[in-house]
Amino acid sequence: MDKALRGAKAHKRGHLAEYVALIHLMLKGYRILGFRLKMPQGEIDILAQKGTRLHLVEVKQRRSHEEAFETVSTIQQERLWQAGLALLEKKPRLRKLDLVIDLYTIAPGQWPRHQINAFEKIERF
Template identity: 85%
Template sequence: MDKALRGARAYKRGHLAEYIALVHLMLKGYRILGFRLKMPQGEIDILAQKGTRLAMVEVKQRRSHEEAFETVSSIQQERLWQVGLALQEKTPRLRRLDLTIDLYSVAPDRWPQHRINAFEKIDRF
């Protein structure tokens, strides 16, 4: 199979994983505030709110949930924090919410997994 075809299939699987995550989060009581939000600092797959928590949900489709977790590098985590903080700065009604980065992973033959606050905020000086 050529590289372009593999890439197209991965792209479709990724989009399917995002839609699965959207539906599952709504069923869990989350209010979806944004989907594939693009900002200068990066992109948020899903922005959702539940209570006082503002969740930036990173969605990964991988062979296992562990592999999905490991693919989010510390650089990507930092970028996600920067996107979230910039979004809160730009949107006054979001400032009062507790910002977290969640990981939603989809793996073959497994139930999807939603890790709340999967990546701790890195202390900044």
């Protein structure tokens, strides 16, 4: 299989994983505020609120949950934080919420995993 075809299939699987995460989060009581938000710092897969937290949800599909977690580099984590902070600058009404980055992972043959505050940092404003 050529590289372009593999890339297209991976892109399609990634979008499907985002829809699975979106539906699952809604069923868990999250209020979806945004989906595939393009920011200069990077894309926010899902922006959701539950209680007093604003969740930036990064969605990854890999062969295992551990592999998915490992693919989120510290550089990507920092880009997500910067995207979240930039979003708060643009949307002052969200500043009352605590900002966290969640990781939603999907692996074949396993239940999806939603790790709240996956990188153990909370921004308060």
